[in-house]
Amino acid sequence: xxxxxxxxxxxxxxxxxxxxxxxxxxxxxxxxxxxxxxxxxxxxxxxxxxxxxxxxxxxxxxxxxxxxxxxxxxxxxxxxxxxxxxxxxxxxxxxxxxxxxxxxxxxxxxxxxxxxxxxxxxxxxxxxxxxxxxxxxxxxxxxxxxxxxxxxxxxxxxxxxxxxxxxxxxxxxxxxxxxxxxxxxxxxxxxxxxxxxxxxxxxxxxxxxxxxxxxxxxxxxxxxxxxxxxxxxxxxxxxxxxxxxxxxxxxxxxxxxxxxxxxxxxxxxxxxxxxxxxxxxxxxxxxxxxxxxxxxxxxxxxxxxxxxxxxxxxxxxxxxxxxxxxxxxxxxxxxxxxxxxxxxxxxxxxxxxxxxxxxxxxxxxxxxxxxxxxxxxxxxxxxxxxxxxxxxxxxxxxxxxxxxxxxxxxxxxxxxxxxxxxxxx
Amino acid sequence: xxxxxxxxxxxxxxxxxxxxxxxxxxxxxxxxxxxxxxxxxxxxxxxxxxxxxxxxxxxxxxxxxxxxxxxxxxxxxxxxxxxxxxxxxxxxxxxxxxxxxxxxxxxxxxxxxxxxxxxxxxxxxxxxxxxxxxxxxxxxxxxxxxxxxxxxxxxxxxxxxxxxxxxxxxxxxxxxxxxxxxxxxxxxxxxxxxxxxxxxxxxxxxxxxxxxxxxxxxxxxxxxxxxxxxxxxxxxxxxxxxxxxxxxxxxxxxxxxxxxxxxxxxxxxxxxxxxxxxxxxxxxxxxxxxxxxxxxxxxxxxxxxxxxxxxxxxxxxxxxxxxxxxxxxxxxxxxxxxxxxxxxxxxxxxxxxxxxxxxxxxxxxxxxxxxxxxxxxxxxxxxxxxxxxxxxxxxxxxxxxx
Numbered sequence: 001x002x003x004x005x006x007x008x009x010x011x012x013x014x015x016x017x018x019x020x021x022x023x024x025x026x027x028x029x030x031x032x033x034x035x036x037x038x039x040x041x042x043x044x045x046x047x048x049x050x051x052x053x054x055x056x057x058x059x060x061x062x063x064x065x066x067x068x069x070x071x072x073x074x075x076x077x078x079x080x081x082x083x084x085x086x087x088x089x090x091x092x093x094x095x096x097x098x099x100x101x102x103x104x105x106x107x108x109x110x111x112x113x114x115x116x117x118x119x120x121x122x123x124x125x126x127x128x129x130x131x132x133x134x135x136x137x138x139x140x141x142x143x144x145x146x147x148x149x150x151x152x153x154x155x156x157x158x159x160x161x162x163x164x165x166x167x168x169x170x171x172x173x174x175x176x177x178x179x180x181x182x183x184x185x186x187x188x189x190x191x192x193x194x195x196x197x198x199x200x201x202x203x204x205x206x207x208x209x210x211x212x213x214x215x216x217x218x219x220x221x222x223x224x225x226x227x228x229x230x231x232x233x234x235x236x237x238x239x240x241x242x243x244x245x246x247x248x249x250x251x252x253x254x255x256x257x258x259x260x261x262x263x264x265x266x267x268x269x270x271x272x273x274x275x276x277x278x279x280x281x282x283x284x285x286x287x288x289x290x291x292x293x294x295x296x297x298x299x300x301x302x303x304x305x306x307x308x309x310x311x312x313x314x315x316x317x318x319x320x321x322x323x324x325x326x327x328x329x330x331x332x333x334x335x336x337x338x339x340x341x342x343x344x345x346x347x348x349x350x351x352x353x354x355x356x357x358x359x360x361x362x363x364x365x366x367x368x369x370x371x372x373x374x375x376x377x378x379x380x381x382x383x384x385x386x387x388x389x390x391x392x393x394x395x396x397x398x399x400x401x402x403x404x405x406x407x408x409x410x411x412x413x414x415x416x417x418x419x420x421x422x423x424x425x
Numbered sequence: 426x427x428x429x430x431x432x433x434x435x436x437x438x439x440x441x442x443x444x445x446x447x448x449x450x451x452x453x454x455x456x457x458x459x460x461x462x463x464x465x466x467x468x469x470x471x472x473x474x475x476x477x478x479x480x481x482x483x484x485x486x487x488x489x490x491x492x493x494x495x496x497x498x499x500x501x502x503x504x505x506x507x508x509x510x511x512x513x514x515x516x517x518x519x520x521x522x523x524x525x526x527x528x529x530x531x532x533x534x535x536x537x538x539x540x541x542x543x544x545x546x547x548x549x550x551x552x553x554x555x556x557x558x559x560x561x562x563x564x565x566x567x568x569x570x571x572x573x574x575x576x577x578x579x580x581x582x583x584x585x586x587x588x589x590x591x592x593x594x595x596x597x598x599x600x601x602x603x604x605x606x607x608x609x610x611x612x613x614x615x616x617x618x619x620x621x622x623x624x625x626x627x628x629x630x631x632x633x634x635x636x637x638x639x640x641x642x643x644x645x646x647x648x649x650x651x652x653x654x655x656x657x658x659x660x661x662x663x664x665x666x667x668x669x670x671x672x673x674x675x676x677x678x679x680x681x682x683x684x685x686x687x688x689x690x691x692x693x694x695x696x697x698x699x700x701x702x703x704x705x706x707x708x709x710x711x712x713x714x715x716x717x718x719x720x721x722x723x724x725x726x727x728x729x730x731x732x733x734x735x736x737x738x739x740x741x742x743x744x745x746x747x748x749x750x751x752x753x754x755x756x757x758x759x760x761x762x763x764x765x766x767x768x769x770x771x772x773x774x775x776x777x778x779x780x781x782x783x784x785x786x787x788x789x790x791x792x793x794x795x796x797x798x799x800x801x802x803x804x805x806x807x808x809x810x811x812x813x814x815x816x817x818x819x820x821x822x823x824x825x826x827x
Contacts, residue, residue, distance in 0.1 A: 123553075173599060274597075281586075
């Protein structure tokens with residue numbers, strides 16, 4: 001028998017359902033078997049022409065048909081699949097009647113090029129500007145694009161499909177979004193506002209302009225051949241992240257509510273932390289203080305000491321700067337333990353699922369706790385000698401794992417960390 | 426079992442201690458207050474003809490965004506928002522106070538995505554002239570897009586810029602989703618402060634309306650007001666919203682935190698509630714607003730309502746039915762004066778409610794239809810109402826601190 005409240009007197013927040021889709025496949029079973037086998041989901045892009053691009057590979061999810069293709073449409077479908085799996089596992093509510101709010105991490109939505117080009121064709125003109133596009137936008141021919149490209153459209157769909165309660169939250173904290181969605185759910189349950197929350201991160205953004213945007217910021221790996229080898233977290237020759245798609249969904253519940261209904265508890269959201277970096281739009285403060293502070297806040301939130309963390313699911317994007325900074329800040333927080341705690345980056349296999357990453361990696365962290373097995377960081381053939389993490393390189397490792405820290409850092413100074421445990425403390 | 430009987434403090438009282446407004450009517454509280462009292466409206470049907478928009482009243486950006494480099498890294502919507510956020514911090518007396526700013530929470534309601542119109546037009550024109558090369562789009566985007574434009578488009582980079590320029594760097598969350606994003610930003614922050622999860626926070630949003638790319642999304646749904654401007658309640662047969670340019674930010678904090686630092690409140694933010702009607706049947710929005718009204722807590726009769734009513738249909742008529750159930754209340758449609766500032770409209774409504782409460786008067790009606798009535802007594806409670814043009818309903822109760 002464990003207390004329904006944590007050491008700070010707040011309701012304990014547990015996970016009772018989870019779902020995941022990545023370029024490796026749909027569902028926890030498929031993802032886990034491929035993840036622990038060291039499979040890569042990264043491949044050469046076939047969705048659109050790659051002529052003229054510096055980066056030609058990504059972790060696209062091509063096995064889920066979306067016609068006509070839009071990134072927001074794919075995000076919606078991926079979120080739906082992951083949520084279905086999570087709700088089914090949790091057994092909560094009734095079909096189409098989820099008894100709590102939705103917190104959705106989703107990429108900012110915008111009209112995309114196929115639609116813009118369609119409008120361009122409809123103008124019938126040879127010289128086209130936005131005045132021309134606007135002149136054919138109204139009148140009811142394109143009402144569907146208003147519905148599709150509203151920023152709230154994916155959340156609106158999910159709220160209706162799953163019957164979540166209240167106003168659904170669509171949020172973006174860039175690459176930390178998935179973790180923020182979970183954090184918002186945890187906070188709502190701790191406030192006693194709800195017993196249960198649906199936290200989802202979804203990303204379907206591999207389209208030409210999104211790829212070009214990251215490419216122009218020199219954020220992406222350009223080691224296109226072989227594509228499976230592109231994402232190399234903690235390697236000396238890492239050269240950027242690999243864009244990817246996917247979704248992760250978690251049903252969070254208060255421990256009290258979950259046990260009262262006899263739910264199977266998959267893990268505990270023991271702590272969340274967040275601290276903003278005001279140094280630069282895309283770079284971390286050189287002293288690492290905001291990330292250090294974020295990790296420390298998360299430990300404090302969980303009432304835990306660094307020695308109690310026995311695995312780190314790293315942000316590990318494989319950009320030269322991120323991995324170096326993540327090591328240095330972890331070293332500052334964990335001391336010599338930073339070189340002993342097994343660390344892995346799921347992004348080596350599934351790529352960087354951006355808005356979904358925090359949620360996808362939380363699911364993988366919980367599976368790690370369940371299976372007592374840490375998925376590898378693949379492509380770890382040429383370790384960076386300045387990063388002295390105990391990287392779980394290339395092969396999965398069986399290990400005693402009781403508490404995982406999962407980190408997410410993003411553009412705009414967004415830093416968020418989670419601590420997940422197997423049992424309530 | 427280690428459970429103990431808890432002694433929990435009651436919910437913390439939430440005060441509004443800072444307001445930052447930069448709108449089509451001007452910059453700062455006095456300029457906006459004066460314009461409202463003079464029933465002034467700054468609307469333009471030429472700049473993005475035939476659409477009516479409320480253009481941003483120029484400001485000296487250097488006053489709130491001192492580094493030109495920072496200004497260059499932003500597009501207009503971010504500059505407007507960062508500017509207004511700075512005004513709110515000034516208003517609360519916390520500008521430059523590193524100790525407070527380093528633990529200040531921020532929830533920004535944002536859209537994003539201002540585009541490079543010239544690049545887009547050139548690509549569409551090349552395509553129309555028969556260039557069908559498979560790599561055309563890639564090559565033009567790779568060659569022509571400004572590398573940092575992405576950062577000026579990203580929704581969470583308004584918050585990012587506020588952190589960089591003003592040093593607000595406790596936590597930072599960006600909510601998206603049109604009007605509801607502004608409602609839920611306020612709801613999230615009041616919940617956190619009430620529950621002791623936060624002590625002081627910055628909330629708000631911004632929009633730049635003078636852009637054809639921004640108008641397009643709403644024109645798809647035929648929501649945009651064209652050709653002729655009329656007050657929100659006088660758009661029968663000519664419905665739609667005129668987008669408005671504005672930044673509206675608020676500093677909110679617990680009474681205890683404000684008192685400890687000697688800050689004076691504009692008003693109390695008593696309650697924020699929201700819902701998400703699927704709007705399947707006529708009357709659904711009216712019913713949802715009625716339900717939210719009942720959740721606000723005790724209300725005095727003959728009070729005031731500031732509504733974010735857009736002027737678009739059918740939602741404006743639905744809201745009007747709801748308002749018709751409360752005939753004693755003096756209603757003001759902020760959309761008439763400021764246009765529809767979308768994500769920023771609800772924070773703007775709270776700002777105007779707090780301002781009215783603190784100045785002991787509701788500003789006069791500006792409505793040719795006669796729906797808005799005078800209010801002679803000082804308002805002690807103002808309800809802010811929001812029904813989004815497509816989705817999202819919310820309300821806030823703002824009260825005088827006696």
